[in-house]
Amino acid sequence: MSDNPKTPDAHGHKTSSAALILGAIGVVYGDIGTSPLYALKECFLGEHAPALTPDNVMGVLSLVFWSILMVVTLKYLIFIMKADNHGEGGILALFALTHKLTGDKGWLAKFALSAGLLGAALFYSDGIITPAISVLSAVEGLGVIAPKLETFILPTALVILILLFSIQHHGTELIGKFFGPIMCLWFLVLATLGVMNILKYPEILKALNPQYAVHFMQHDPLLSFLSLGAVVLTLTGAEALYADMGHFGRQPIRYAWFSFVMPALLLNYYGQGALLIQNPAAVQNPFYLLAPQWALIPLVILATLATVIASQAVITGAFSLTKQAVQLGFFPRVQIRHTSAKEIGQIYVPIVNWGLLIGVILLVILFKTSSGLAAAYGIAVTGTMVVTTLLAGIVMLKGWHWHWAKVSVLMVVFLVVDLAFFGANLHKIPSGGWLPLAMGVIIFTVLITWRQGKRLMAIRLAEIMPLTTDTAKLRHDITLHASGTAVFMTSNSKAVPNAFLHNIEHNKVLHERVVFLTLEVEDEPYLQVGERIEIQDLGSQFFRVISRYGFMEDPDVPTTLALCARLGLVFDLEKTSFFLSREIAIPTVRPGMALWREHLFSWMGRNAASPMEYFNIPTHRVVDLGCHLDI
Structure with a gap:
């Protein structure tokens, strides 16, 4: 897909580019855009959370900034998005590209196959966890409005999620046009709330300096390493930048990130940090406590809409991934319905939709809070990040013919970061991290079994x-x-x-x-x-x-x-x-x-x-x- 879609005239070109940027804001950045609801809170809550001191807040915020810069901006937007398969991105599109480069034989081909299927399996896990944690974190604002409303959080979240999955067969053609404007409003509110609190404590901006992150890591290496398991929650949705490249193009996604999304996210995170330094008790829900009391109800409504949009993007991503898996021979034929006469990519897969809904309901009932789900979330996100890096390395070496030394340096840098995040989440396995691993193993087994079974059938038929x-x-x-x-x-x-x-x-x-x-x-x-x-x-x-x-x-x-x-x-x-x-x-x-x-x-x-x-x-x-x- 071209980065700059051609139109009959210059004015049309500008309109098309603006529409793609708006669409990217509405779809691509829904997941990462709703991370401020729970990410920073999780950094200072939990068994291995650092003490809520000004130095630790500055250190964590510095880690957040440099993690976003390294992983989202440098890794995904600069390098990974170059590894497109004729304009398409995503874990299976990347596998298809590596398969074309490595063939069917040899250890590299087998490694690419295993890595690609593992990444796809973890993406499905992400597709179950994201709607659950996003909607729960938004609805938890009810408890901030009035403690008596806490008993309504769980049933309200379940009703919203059931409604969300129940309307999937209608497609997003009608409501999709509102995604961009709603998410634009969401990011404006994120930035505004952040600025309001940064102005009360401007010194928080010093945390942009990497020295604060280094000092934080040196002060207590083990505790700071384990805190990466929560910091990675600020990166959730990074894979969507790559997966949705075929729909919007590389440049619109980049423009949206640099000019609008990243500044809004960072301003909000730093605003939350300023609030925590001034009022440590706000750690129970620093996002909602950024806002004045009169704004809480509309903020909960807007946050719920934003999380529904973020969930929608993950659900449709699971539909697309299933279609690719069927086409590439990793999954049996399933019923696929087209929900739009204009957009061929808008599809509905009933078996995936209802399977995701069952998984989401079980997660919400089992874990009950966004904090409980945070433990399960990190494993799926970091596992997919590692797989994407490894497959991209094969493309750099075999497809782009980069010198092995250059590829090795990039792989070391990216894998050190990815594996650090992955390792920091391993201690969460007993408290919830086992879930995406178990789901990943089951889905991986299904995918590889179908592929190998079809090959055995082909051999028997040829005989x-x-x-x-x-x-x-x-x-x-x-x-x-x-x-x-x-x-x-x-x-x-x-x-x-x-x-x-x-x-x-x-x-x-x-x-x-x-x-x-x-x-x-x-x-x-x-x-x-x-x-x-x-x-x-x-x-x-x-x-x-x-x-x-x-x-x-x-x-x-x-x-x-x-x-x-x-x-x-x-x-x-x-x-x-x-x-x-x-x-x-x-x-x-x-x-x-x-x-x-x-x-x-x-x-x-x-x-x-x-x-x-x-x-x-x-x-x-x-x-x-x-x-x-x-x-």
Whole structure:
């Protein structure tokens, strides 16, 4: 995607850029923009929190500033966002790029695969934790307004979250236009509240000096190291800068950060620091106590809207990630609905939506407060950061052909920071950090099992009958011929579909024309029309057609057949029958995967979405044939 979208005239160009910047503020920065609700509070609460002294406040604020500068600004905005896959970002887009560079073989390819899937698994964990902690932290403002309202915090948060997930099937086309203005107002309020309190204690700005961070670390190395586990909460949402690059472009995201978002965040954090130095008792909720009493109710309402928007961005990100996972062969087909006729990227995935909702409700009930959830949050965020750094290093070395010494220096700098944050969160495992790790392991197992299971199935199918030009000789052995065209769908372009074999064995009939159709997904997000279709004439009216798609695109069989006409292979859909193979995996003790993983793969295969709907095949022209296959 271009950083500067082209429009017919200069005025149009400015309008388009402004709209992209506004959209980036509304979507990209929702997560990191709501961190002031809970991040600084967590730095001074908890078992390993430093004492609430002026020196410690200055030290923590210095760490916050330099962490944001190092991780968000330098790492993500300057370096990571350069590692785009034809304009697309995000953990699976980055994996697809590294896969294209490393291939399927070798330790580097295996490492990239494992790292990419682990990062994707942790992103799903983040997708469950973010709505829970964000909405809870906003609604906790009720307790600041009046202590009697504290009993309403939990049920109010649950109602908001249930409503949020319940309206997902409508899409964000209608309400999405309000995201940008609401988040702009939110960041203006953050900056205003911060400035109001900084003016009362201007000395707080001295904490911009890194010496305060160094002094804080030297005074008590262990305690200051553990405090990084809370400081990292100011960086939550950094991955969204990269993941949403395809929607808004690199430059609009950067402009929004440098000119508006980062100043607002820093002013608010430093305002909270000024408040804590003057009134240590405000540590119970320094964000809301920045505001005068009369502003609390509208501030709680605005904060709730901001956290809903932040949650929406994570939810839609999980939908997009699922679509990429299906396209890249890491997840079974699922029902994907498009919620906008204008924006192809606006989708709704029911199974993911309701799965996230169940997870979010369980988290809120289990942990009850934003402070309780903070322990679980850090592990998911820092784990994803480490994975992104490692994959980006492969791109720098293999894709950009940077000198290994230059790459090594950058990797050391970034990994020292990332691993420090990750290590500082490990002590939280017993108190909640186990949750994202457990979810990550489960999701990783599902993703890698599906990929390996599909490969085993492809090997077994190829063993039955390879696809060669000799296959066309079958026509001479079959005496019955049906009019029209038979299209046999197959995921393996080197094997004859089971549906074809069953049709020959049981019906003893061939159509006038037989086409073996394979839809393949490439490691690029989008493909040009000229790159999509490959046709091989096998003789005797047998054809093999391979249709290629990008991992951000929707495979569509009627569109594929229409494109074949350009290469001389014309289809009449009313005279075309589609034969689908439903291979049911039968777990066995033969070499392959562990038996329990084979059972998991078999269960996922049986519950996958119908290929008719997924590939947009006309239902009245489909013949569905199934078979059992030992793996």
